[in-house]
Amino acid sequence: xxxxxxxxxxxxxxxxxxxxxxxxxxxxxxxxxxxxxxxxxxxxxxxxxxxxxxxxxxxxxxxxxxxx
Amino acid sequence: xxxxxxxxxxxxxxxxxxxxxxxxxxxxxxxxxxxxxxxxxxxxxxxxxxxxxxxxxxxxxxxxxxxxxxxxxxxxxxxxxxxxxxxxxxxxxxxxxxxxxxxxxxxxxxxxxxxxxxxxxxxxxxxxxxxxxxxxxxxxxxxxxxxxxxxxxxxxxxxxxxxxxxxxxxxxxxxxxxxxxxxxxxxxxxxxxxxxxxxxxxxxxxxxxxxxxxxxxxxxxxxxxxxxxxxxxxxxxxxxxxxxxxxxxxxxxxxxxxxxxxxxxxxxxxxx
Numbered sequence: 001x002x003x004x005x006x007x008x009x010x011x012x013x014x015x016x017x018x019x020x021x022x023x024x025x026x027x028x029x030x031x032x033x034x035x036x037x038x039x040x041x042x043x044x045x046x047x048x049x050x051x052x053x054x055x056x057x058x059x060x061x062x063x064x065x066x067x068x
Numbered sequence: 069x070x071x072x073x074x075x076x077x078x079x080x081x082x083x084x085x086x087x088x089x090x091x092x093x094x095x096x097x098x099x100x101x102x103x104x105x106x107x108x109x110x111x112x113x114x115x116x117x118x119x120x121x122x123x124x125x126x127x128x129x130x131x132x133x134x135x136x137x138x139x140x141x142x143x144x145x146x147x148x149x150x151x152x153x154x155x156x157x158x159x160x161x162x163x164x165x166x167x168x169x170x171x172x173x174x175x176x177x178x179x180x181x182x183x184x185x186x187x188x189x190x191x192x193x194x195x196x197x198x199x200x201x202x203x204x205x206x207x208x209x210x211x212x213x214x215x216x217x218x219x220x221x222x223x224x225x226x227x228x229x230x231x232x233x234x235x236x237x238x239x240x241x242x243x244x245x246x247x248x249x250x251x252x253x254x255x256x257x258x259x260x261x262x263x264x265x266x267x268x269x270x271x272x273x274x275x276x277x278x279x280x281x282x283x284x285x286x287x288x289x290x291x292x293x294x295x296x297x298x299x300x301x302x303x304x305x306x307x308x309x310x311x312x313x314x315x316x317x318x319x320x321x322x323x324x325x326x327x328x329x330x331x332x333x334x335x336x337x338x339x340x
Contacts, residue, residue, distance in 0.1 A: 014070065017083060021090030021272075026285040055071065056246045057288070059094025060084055064071035 006041075010048045010066055015039050017062035024054035024063050033063075077101035077111075079131045086125060090284020092243030092269035093190050097126045099246055099267070100159065100188060103253035109157055116159045117146040119171060122197045123163035123190035123269075132159075140170025143178045146185050154327040157257060160187040164205040165195045168224050172204070179233035182261035183326035188253065189226055189264065192271040200274030211278045230264040231319040237263035238319040243270055244291040245315055252317065260325040268295075268315075 004015040011032075020038030030047040033040055033054065040063060042048075055064040070080055078101070087093050104114065117135040118124035119142035127134035137145040142160045150158045167175055167189045178185060194212055195201040202212030202219040205226065209218040231238045237259035239252035249267055256263030270276065270287035281287050298316035301309060 012071075017070075019084070019089035021284045023090060023285055023288060027288075057095050057243070059087065059089075059091055059243075059284075061070055061074045061078070061094070061098060062084075064074075 008042065008045045008048075008066065010045055010050050011042065011054070012064055012066050013040055013042070014062045017060045019060055019062075021059065023057050023059065027053050027057055029053065073101050073105055074098070077104065077131055078129055082129050085129050087122065088196075088271075088273045090270070090272050090287075091122070091196075092192065092267075092271075092288070093123055093126065095243040095246060096188070096190055096249065096267045096269060097129065097161075099249045100126075100161075100253055101130070103250045103257060106250070106254055107257055109257070113155065114157045114159065115146075115149050115153070116161060117142045117149060118161040119163070119166040120197075121163040121166045121195070122192070122271075123161055124166060126161045126190075140166055140172075140174065142166065143171060143174040143185065143187070147178065147181075147183055150184055150327055151330070154184070154331065158185045159257070160185055162187060162189055163196075163203075164189060164191040164193060164224075164226065165203040168204045168226055168229070175230070176233040179230050179235040179262055179264070181326045182234060182236050182323050184260050184262070186253070186256045186259070186263040186265070187230075188256075189266050190269045191226060191266055192269040192275060193223075194271050194275035194278075196271045196274050200278055206275070210275075213274070213278070227264065227266045227318050230266075234262070235264045235319065236261040236321055236323050238266075239264075239317045240266040240268065240313075240315050242268040242288075242291040242295055242315060244288040245295060248297075248315060255317065255320070259320070259322060260328070261323055262326075268313075 006013040025033045032048045115133045118127040120139035127136045146160045200213040202215040204224045206219045227240045241249035272284040295315045296312045
């Protein structure tokens with residue numbers, strides 16, 4: 001399972017659990033995320049302000065803040 | 069390794085859950101665990117009971133003492149749990165069909181008794197699991213697989229139904245308004261009597277597709293655009309409230325709780 005985890009300083013993504021609904025992509029206020037092959041991907045982690053909107057509304061618990 | 073709250077309160081070996089991509093139920097289920105975490109309740113003193121339906125799958129994923137019961141009968145099972153264990157916090161997870169159609173009578177009587185149960189209704193306006201039949205909360209003229217020309221029944225307003233029937237804490241929020249939802253669940257759990265939190269969910273697969281509401285993202289945006297907080301609504305004109313629905317705390321009026329009243333009778337006879 002760990003092989004499908006994307007770990008950054010600010011966000012962690014578990015691609016195994018992501019169903020590609022796009023909710024986190026849409027409600028991210030800094031446009032940090034995108035969908036690629038129906039999975040969430042980080043476009044620009046430097047823009048992430050760790051507001052937690054993605055984690056709050058991810059129905060699949062596939063994206064969350066690191067260190068919070 | 070999932071997030072701390074998911075790791076603590078979910079049976080992570082059962083994840084990913086079975087719900088469709090973008091289903092609001094996953095958001096609401098997590099919101100319940102965040103509320104429990106904020107309150108710092110002892111997990112061993114919480115029992116989560118569900119009925120049948122998409123929403124009721126939640127008990128399979130939550131790592132508490134859980135009961136997945138029969139259709140519409142989550143509240144009777146929960147009543148038994150509460151009467152046998154009055155110190156336990158009992159949470160019922162149910163859907164609009166399970167709670168207000170199959171279990172409708174149980175709902176109004178649980179409200180009337182003011183028994184210490186916090187009921188969270190995942191309202192997605194449709195029977196999702198069985199294939200998109202219209203439910204008691206499908207809006208009038210909206211479609212379901214059993215209402216291909218539009219549903220001609222009026223929809224139940226679950227929050228006002230519960231408040232009228234005697235629930236002592238009632239609130240409504242949406243999957244989009246997650247932080248409000250978490251705070252309503254917290255307040256509901258703090259109330260000793262019967263609390264009902266109506267969580268407006270979204271079903272992109274059936275209700276959304278049948279009624280051309282778009283995808284999961286569009287449905288959350290609809291919630292964002294059409295929900296008005298009850299405190300703001302009092303200052304708005306009827307015209308500006310046209311087509312909107314209210315969210316927020318609808319009722320907070322504590323009254324003596326059922327199992328404590330029951331105990332008083334037991335104590336009276338024990339003295340004699």
